[in-house]
Amino acid sequence: xxxxxxxxxxxxxxxxxxxxxxxxxKEQLILRYYDLVKYIALRLVSRLPNNVQVDDLFNAGIIGLxxxxxKFDVSQGIQxxxxxxxxxxGAMLDEIRSMDWxxxxxxxxxxxxxxxxxxxxxxxxSHPSDEVIxxxxxxxxxDYFRLLDEIKGISLMPEDIHDTLVENSGGSSLSSESEELFxxxxxxxxxxxxxxxxxxxxEKEQLVLSLYYYxxxxxxxxxxxxxxxxxxxxxxxxxxxLRLRTRLSRKLKKDDLPEFLKTxxxxx
Numbered sequence: 043x044x045x046x047x048x049x050x051x052x053x054x055x056x057x058x059x060x061x062x063x064x065x066x067x068k069e070q071l072i073l074r075y076y077d078l079v080k081y082i083a084l085r086l087v088s089r090l091p092n093n094v095q096v097d098d099l100f101n102a103g104i105i106g107l108x109x110x111x112x113k114f115d116v117s118q119g120i121q122x123x124x125x126x127x128x129x130x131x132g133a134m135l136d137e138i139r140s141m142d143w144x145x146x147x148x149x150x151x152x153x154x155x156x157x158x159x160x161x162x163x164x165x166x167x168s169h170p171s172d173e174v175i176x177x178x179x180x181x182x183x184x185d186y187f188r189l190l191d192e193i194k195g196i197s198l199m200p201e202d203i204h205d206t207l208v209e210n211s212g213g214s215s216l217s218s219e220s221e222e223l224f225x226x227x228x229x230x231x232x233x234x235x236x237x238x239x240x241x242x243x244x245e246k247e248q249l250v251l252s253l254y255y256y257x258x259x260x261x262x263x264x265x266x267x268x269x270x271x272x273x274x275x276x277x278x279x280x281x282x283x284l285r286l287r288t289r290l291s292r293k294l295k296k297d298d299l300p301e302f303l304k305t306x307x308x309x310x
Contacts, residue, residue, distance in 0.1 A: 068111055072104065078123075079103040079130055085254075086134055088261040088272070089279060090195040091148070094141065099134045106133025152193045155179070160288050169242070169285055190277045190284075232290070239289035247282035250275060 083099040110129035114122055158178050162170040170178070176186035240248060246268075253264045261279065262272045270278075 068108075071111055072107060075107055075123075075126060078126070079107055081260075082127065082130055083134060085258070085260050086131075086138070089276060090138070091192065094138065094195075098137060098141075102133045102137035103130045106130040109133065148193055151189060155189065155193070156284065156288055156291070159284060160291065163288065169288075172281075187277055190280045191273065194276050194280045235290055236286065239286045242289065243282055243285060247278055247285070250278045251282055254279060 080100060080103075083096050083103055086099055087094055087096040106129045107126055110122075110126040113129075114125055118125075155175075159170065159175060162174060162178060166174075172183055172186060176183045179186065179189075181189070240251070243251070249268070250264060253259045253267065254261070259267070261275045264270075265272045265275045268275065
């Protein structure tokens with residue numbers, strides 16, 4: 043069993059400032075945050091399909107941790123652990139994106155479910171129940187829950203916008219001032235729409251999102267708190283994300299994106 047190092051983080055910070063961090067001390071710091079990387083990997087994999095392996099995320103997270111150790115800048119005024127979490131999670135998300143882990147068949151099922159929910163919501167004036175959605179899809183409620191398990195991990199953003207941003211995210215990291223201004227404005231618009239959409243969710247769904255994203259509990263831990271199985275919590279989470287995605291798809295349109303995001307031509 044791996045033992046975490048007793049190397050004080052403050053000692054590491056001071057040594058890094060003075061350019062005196064040894065390879066051994068870096069290794070000690072990796073061991074110190076081993077459990078943190080593992081925890082983040084387990085949180086992410088709990089809402090992804092079974093073909094995504096936790097070991098792949100963990101390995102990517104370790105690379106992210108090493109990157110954090112090498113690039114940490116104390117002058118930025120951020121705690122090392124906070125910075126490390128960002129780099130570790132970012133490395134894992136990059137690994138997930140590189141996998142293309144959602145088969146075309148699941149994308150089609152996800153899109154069909156989104157369109158069905160949107161049509162029913164417009165028809166009924168409120169979000170339909172599980173039974174109504176299942177009936178509209180022509181499947182049993184049990185099969186509907188199985189479908190939710192299959193598509194867990196879907197993007198919150200509407201697919202056309204999500205695909206455009208992912209496809210064109212590999213351009214130059216240098217952007218014009220107008221492009222940076224748009225990005226900030228667009229993010230703020232998403233936050234406003236997202237806040238409004240969250241208010242329309244059922245209390246249980248809001249609670250699951252809060253415990254997962256703000257309290258940083260795992261699906262299993264949330265299940266213990268609320269008295270549900272891990273699988274049921276995952277289904278509630280997926281339904282909540284699907285509802286939010288449906289609401290956002292009515293507010294955010296690909297045509298509203300600027301040309302440099304639609305084409306991938308990033309200004310310098």
